[in-house]
Every structure is written in C-alpha cells, then in structure tokens.
Amino acid sequence: MPRLLEQDGDDVSATPAAAPPVVVVVGAGPVGLTAALLLADLGIAATVLERQPAPHPLPRAVHLDDEVLRVLHRVGVGAAFLARSRPATGLRLLDAERRVLAEFARDTGLSDTGLSDTGPGDTGPGDTGLGNTGRSDNGFPFANMFHQPDLEALLLARVLDHPLIVVHRGTDVIRLERTAGSTVVHAVLDGTARAFPAAVVLGCDGARSTVRDLVGIAMQDLGLTERWLVVDVRSDLPLDTWGGVEQICDPARAATFMRVVGDRYRWEFQLRVGAGDPPELGRLLRPWTGR
Structure with a gap:
C-alpha cells in the first residue's frame, strides 16, 4: 500500500496557485502509475521516480479483482485492459490425482462489455453484458487474469500522455528531508544529485521499499518460510x-x-x-x- 508522508499541520490547499503542490511518487509499478493518474486527473501534479531504467519485462502479478478494475477504468485504461485480459472461471481444489475435491465457479457471462475508456469521473462501465453471476455489484468481472507487462504498458502510455505527470527513470532515492513547508526527496539521477520538493511523498516502491526504510516503518513478518x-x-x-x-x-x-x-x-x-x-x-x- 502507498505510504503517505506530510508535515503535521501543513495546509496543502493554502499553497499559492503560482506554485501548485507536487506529489512525488516513488515507484513506477502499477500502484505508483495508478496513483499518479488519480492525482493528475484531480489537477494535482505528480513526479514519479523509478529506480529501474525500463519496465520489468517478465510476468509477476497475474490476477486482479473487480475493485482494481474499477480503479483502472477510473484512470482511463479499463476497456484496453479488458481487451488484453480474460475473466477467470473460478477455483478448483484437486487431490494428488487431479480429481475435483471442491469447486468455486464463476459464470463469467462475458459477451459484449460495452465498456469504453471515456475519461476521468466514470465510476462504472454501464451495461457490461455480464450475467448476474459474472459481475460484481460495480459491474466488472470478479476475477481477471492478465500479463503484468501489458498492464504496465497501458498505464505508462496514459501517464506519459498526461501534462501533469513527469516520470524520471534510473533514479535512486537516497534521503527524505523534512523542511518547514514540504518534504524534499533527495535522489541520484544519471549520476547527478537531484532534489525534488514535494507537498506529499507516496512510497509505492514495493516489498523492498526504500521509502519505508528511510521513514523507519517496520515490515510486518508473519513468519512464513515456505x-x-x-x-x-x-x-x-x-x-x-x-x-x-x-x-x-x-x-x-x-x-x-x-x-x-x-x-x-x-x-x-x-x-x-x-x-x-x-x-x-x-x-x-x-x-x-x-x-
């Protein structure tokens, strides 16, 4: 989940119009790119800092639910995502011989989604053509299988096309400095020290989060060793x-x-x-x- 950093008592809304608040998002994965789009669509400028020089090309996450798809639709990539994903038909529990012990089926009922990415502000897809058992209350398929590089490509294309978002790749965040009215993100970009003032910093940089380490937030360990x-x-x-x-x-x-x-x-x-x-x-x- 994103981590929020801001000065106690800061009134972001009081920032002069000539210098609108900038949110620095650390991490350009699906969470960071989506956060930047949600902010920018509300008129809040976002700067995205990413350590890796290019998107990761290999599969990682392969499933998302209807709530995540609702958010993807909100940022303008819902229809394109549906075209590159598929609704899953459920879950089967099998024994060692692959005989069915139990089954949780999803009747996708997916024929014509009727969904288009019409821009910010849309909260649902309207008539998706999904049967009652194939869609959630918000109108999207319950379970969706996808290739993560496809999703990241869709989000990145939308991010790069947004005038309020700037992306810096190959950027290592090394320090967070609290100042009187903001937080300064110190980073190294192409071997050069850079400072990015921010009204708010979002740590969307994954399980090995640099932001979490710099802030001193402990990772909750459930003790799983498998x-x-x-x-x-x-x-x-x-x-x-x-x-x-x-x-x-x-x-x-x-x-x-x-x-x-x-x-x-x-x-x-x-x-x-x-x-x-x-x-x-x-x-x-x-x-x-x-x-």
Missing part, C-alpha cells in the same frame, strides 16, 4: 485446463496451475526442505503437458 518454484511458460499447443485456477491439495507437494491469458500459463510448486529440491521440471509439468 519456498515455491514459479514457472511461467508460453505454449503453442493448448494445455489441459478448464479456464480457472487449479489448486493441487497434495500433502507431498502443494501446487497451483492456471492459464493466464492467450498462450501464457503459470505453475507454482511448493519446494520441500531436504527433499532434493528443486525437482526435475518436466516431471512436475507432465500431468498437464502429457510429455
């Missing part, structure tokens, strides 16, 4: 799947399988301590690939 092998592939031949997510409830090795979107598939396998892991990958995939 290790998992995540396998993302593209396959020219359709694999054996029902359109939803499969959870293999095998005490010897839990696993998850899903078709993401298009020809993209994902497996997740639990790695067992002291059992000769990682195992031979082909053997793990054989129940789905037949090879």
Whole structure:
C-alpha cells in the first residue's frame, strides 16, 4: 500500500496557485502509475521516480479483482485492459490425482462489455453484458487474469500522455528531508544529485521499499518460510485446463496451475526442505503437458 508522508499541520490547499503542490511518487509499478493518474486527473501534479531504467519485462502479478478494475477504468485504461485480459472461471481444489475435491465457479457471462475508456469521473462501465453471476455489484468481472507487462504498458502510455505527470527513470532515492513547508526527496539521477520538493511523498516502491526504510516503518513478518518454484511458460499447443485456477491439495507437494491469458500459463510448486529440491521440471509439468 502507498505510504503517505506530510508535515503535521501543513495546509496543502493554502499553497499559492503560482506554485501548485507536487506529489512525488516513488515507484513506477502499477500502484505508483495508478496513483499518479488519480492525482493528475484531480489537477494535482505528480513526479514519479523509478529506480529501474525500463519496465520489468517478465510476468509477476497475474490476477486482479473487480475493485482494481474499477480503479483502472477510473484512470482511463479499463476497456484496453479488458481487451488484453480474460475473466477467470473460478477455483478448483484437486487431490494428488487431479480429481475435483471442491469447486468455486464463476459464470463469467462475458459477451459484449460495452465498456469504453471515456475519461476521468466514470465510476462504472454501464451495461457490461455480464450475467448476474459474472459481475460484481460495480459491474466488472470478479476475477481477471492478465500479463503484468501489458498492464504496465497501458498505464505508462496514459501517464506519459498526461501534462501533469513527469516520470524520471534510473533514479535512486537516497534521503527524505523534512523542511518547514514540504518534504524534499533527495535522489541520484544519471549520476547527478537531484532534489525534488514535494507537498506529499507516496512510497509505492514495493516489498523492498526504500521509502519505508528511510521513514523507519517496520515490515510486518508473519513468519512464513515456505519456498515455491514459479514457472511461467508460453505454449503453442493448448494445455489441459478448464479456464480457472487449479489448486493441487497434495500433502507431498502443494501446487497451483492456471492459464493466464492467450498462450501464457503459470505453475507454482511448493519446494520441500531436504527433499532434493528443486525437482526435475518436466516431471512436475507432465500431468498437464502429457510429455
């Protein structure tokens, strides 16, 4: 979640019109780009600072729900996202032989979304063409599978087209300085020290957040120590799947399988301590690939 930093007692609304408040967003992933768009669409200038020189090209997140899609529609990329994603058909719990133990089905009912990205201020898609069991109360599919680089490309294109947003890549944030009326973000950009005054700083820089470390916010550790092998592939031949997510409830090795979107598939396998892991990958995939 984004972290909010501001001076106690600061009245951002009292900032003179000649020097409108700027929000500095640290992190240009989906959260940071979405935050910048929400701010800019309200007339608040945003500067986005990102350490990496280019967007990450590999899959990471693969699912988002109706509430997230509602926000994506709000910032103008909902229709484009639906064109590059697919509604999932639910969840199956399977035993070690892939026999169904339980099923939670989603009737997507998705035919004609009727959705267009008409700009800021829209809160819902109107008539989506979704059946009652296929959409949430806000009109969007409950479960949506997607390729994260596709989503980031959509958000980045909208960000770069917005006159109130500036993006600096290859930028390392090194210090946050509190001043009388703002916070100054000190960073290194292309080997040069830079200072970015900000009315507010949003830390949207992920699990290894620099902002969190600089502010001194502790990471809550739930003590989970399991290790998992995540396998993302593209396959020219359709694999054996029902359109939803499969959870293999095998005490010897839990696993998850899903078709993401298009020809993209994902497996997740639990790695067992002291059992000769990682195992031979082909053997793990054989129940789905037949090879």
